Amino acid sequence: MPYELKPLACDPGAIAGMSEKIIVSHYENNYGGAVKRLNAIEAQLAALDWPAAPVFAINGLKREQMVAMNSMLLHEVFFDSLGASQASGALAARFDTDFGGVDKWAAQFAAMGKALGGGSGWVLLAWSPRDGRLINTWAADHTGNLAGATPLLALDMYEHSYHMDFGAKAGAYVDAFMNNANLAAASRKFAALAGA
């Protein structure tokens, strides 16, 4: 069953400081590209001569599957992360417990994004059930999500996310993202986690 694109979760014309053009391009080309690539990889995996296939073919395809699948999943969280709104309920309480308030959380999250400026990767707000806490994590190559953790908010720091609007000013893009952070959506995701 091929993977399909989820509808664009945000209103691309209503994100202050970010153009509709870059959001739609990001959705169609980068997110869409990941889904298309994942389907091609899945087809090759299905056709592989298991277990006789060469180890380099197995390793290569499984690595690329991981990259494409996580790119798809994290982009879905990213587009759902755009739409300025406040945290509420259990998430708002956890911001206080785990970061000393939403402002301190936001300062740390934004600093992590700016630290990646000129590089690439993701900054994620994730819930770690192992320790029962929120944590801001870094994820490279669309992989490296904290094991067992659920991303609630995702900041894409790959250049395709901002270059069209901001050039090399990655920090201005991070500021725009933070102004548009959809903390209501993150609150809903958090509320839906069992035991959170």
Ligand SMILES: [Fe+2]
């Ligand atoms: Fe992206």
